[in-house]
Amino acid sequence: MGLFEKFENIIKKILVPIAEKIDKQPHLTAVKKGMVVLTPILLLGSMAYPLKTLKNIFANSQAVQEWFVNNVYLIDLLIKFSLGFVGIYAVIAISYFLSERYKIYTVGAVALSLFSFLVTVTNLNRDGSLDVKYFDSKGLFTAIFIALVTVEIYKYFTDHKLVIKMPEGVPDFVSRSFELITPTAFIALFFLTLRYIVSSISGGLLLPEIIMKVLAPAIGSMDNLFVVWFVIMLRLMFWFFGIHSAVLSPVLSPIFVQYLAENIAAKEAGLALPHFVSGGVFSAFVNFTGSGVTMGLILAMLFGKTKRYKKVAQVSLIPGLFGINEPILFGGPVILNPILFIPFVFGSSLISLMPLALMKYGFLAKPFFDPPYLPLFFEGFLTGFDWKAPFIQLLQLVLSFAVYYPFFKVLEKEELKSEAAAEKKKAEDIFTKEDSDILDSLELDF
Known part of the structure; x- marks a missing residue:
């Protein structure tokens, strides 16, 4: 066995099983699919700044300047409801794909996950309005965590029949709604308790702040060229x-x-x-x-x-x-x-x-x-x-x-040899066939 074959076998023993496990792992698959769903939303959000630069490009156009004065809020809305709500979209997408994988009620799983996310990351301002600063990318990893945990809790209640079952004949959408009562009550209590404990221990911090602090070294490492390489x-x-x-x-x-x-x-x-x-x-x-x-x-x-x-x-x-x-x-x-x-x-x-x-x-x-x-x-x-x-x-x-x-030239040299050998064999086959035909003709004449 050559050196490369040994290396290939080692890599296959290490990488292939890992890759197969990652590909089949339901939580990682749900995160992967959820991130793909975010692509068009991120595309819309990232278009906003180039749109704003039109104001500078057409600086001498009074019509363009007036449009920006009166309507720039439309571009700001594009930013706010795309990148500014990426945590919301992530929790919806990931909980959907994971619940679909588990074959449980997807609408219920998405609703519970969104509820859990809102309860965990939202604060009330003094005027009673909602502080939504963690709806954006700062709450993204929290959204992933909450979507996975919520769906797992819901699955546990469903698998162990800890749900309210309605009699046969009740419409399916009504039966599904009653099934959500017990997991909803538990999930609400769970995340409110989690929020209270995190806030008490950390001196008033929310879960997204804690998660970002914990993940900061891993996230920041991608700003290093050697890590990226x-x-x-x-x-x-x-x-x-x-x-x-x-x-x-x-x-x-x-x-x-x-x-x-x-x-x-x-x-x-x-x-x-x-x-x-x-x-x-x-x-x-x-x-x-x-x-x-x-x-x-x-x-x-x-x-x-x-x-x-x-x-x-x-x-x-x-x-x-x-x-x-x-x-x-x-x-x-x-x-x-x-x-x-x-x-x-x-x-x-x-x-x-x-x-x-x-x-x-x-x-x-x-x-x-x-x-x-x-x-x-x-x-x-x-x-x-x-x-x-x-x-x-x-x-x-x-x-x-x-x-x-230079590496291709090595391949090409080997391929040229193969092509030459194939042409030679083809010529020999043709020559042999022609000889055979001549002999057959002579035998017939004889």
């Missing part, structure tokens, strides 16, 4: 062994959402943006042309000498322009290909990290917008509206080609 390489390692990197999204997505919201808030306040990482940055730069920045490999194949690799490149080219590179990963293949391990995991991780380092040290604008999937160069520009971003991505493309090319 490790995360990028870990994602690529998963991909190399055929495991989708989305298994890490339950951990990464909430952090990315919080970072984006804090950057937008800083932009609105005219302050320096604190974070260089966001979901948009990972999509635009880390996954530039797909995980592993594989466009360089596609181009090397496209201009190579072998028929098979040319066909793979032709199929992979257009999807790669939109960051979709499964055709090259599985068709190359890159996955489990020992020759491409070094450029895919180590080389491309450094290429991916380069724009993030430029952001961290101020040479490239930090992100305040998570654009949708767009062709290469557009998505990078939109993350921070920096004209330098497309040139950085062009540099990534050049570096990708330079990193993959």
Whole structure:
């Protein structure tokens, strides 16, 4: 057994079981799906600041200036009811997906989770109005915790038949409502008690403040280039062994959402943006042309000498322009290909990290917008509206080609040998058939 085969077996024994457990774990799956649901809401919220810049772009237009004076509140509402309520949306989405997984009453689970969240994170101001400052990304991790706990409590009551059952013949929606009475009473008591205990021990702090203090080291670690590099390489390692990197999204997505919201808030306040990482940055730069920045490999194949690799490149080219590179990963293949391990995991991780380092040290604008999937160069520009971003991505493309090319030439050499052997065998088969036909003809004549 070769060195790579031994390494492959070790990695499979370690990574594959972990990935399978994460993928099947109901709580992590619910968080992952819930974060995906937030994508369009985050997109709307992050569009708000670019819309506000129109006031400066059309500074000489009196009509535009008057519109902003009278209607800028519409853009503010867009911010408030998207990013400002992201905790609310998260608790709804996560509780929905977890209750759906458990096959319990989803509407009831969502209602109970939302109630629990409101009871736990809301304060009353002196005038009696609600203080909703933890409805935004500051309450996101609390929303995740509350959604999971509430659904688990509801499931426990349902599984152990600790609910009020109505006689047969009662309409289903009425029966469901009565089933909610006992879990609702317990959940209300549980979270009110939790709030009271947390407040008493901490001197008046709410649960979101405690959770943020506890998670601060883990959340803050993503502002470290070495930690981000490790995360990028870990994602690529998963991909190399055929495991989708989305298994890490339950951990990464909430952090990315919080970072984006804090950057937008800083932009609105005219302050320096604190974070260089966001979901948009990972999509635009880390996954530039797909995980592993594989466009360089596609181009090397496209201009190579072998028929098979040319066909793979032709199929992979257009999807790669939109960051979709499964055709090259599985068709190359890159996955489990020992020759491409070094450029895919180590080389491309450094290429991916380069724009993030430029952001961290101020040479490239930090992100305040998570654009949708767009062709290469557009998505990078939109993350921070920096004209330098497309040139950085062009540099990534050049570096990708330079990193993959020498390793591809090794693959190409082997493929050319295989093609030559196949052509030789084909010629021999044809020659043998022609000889056989001649002999058959002679026998018939004889």
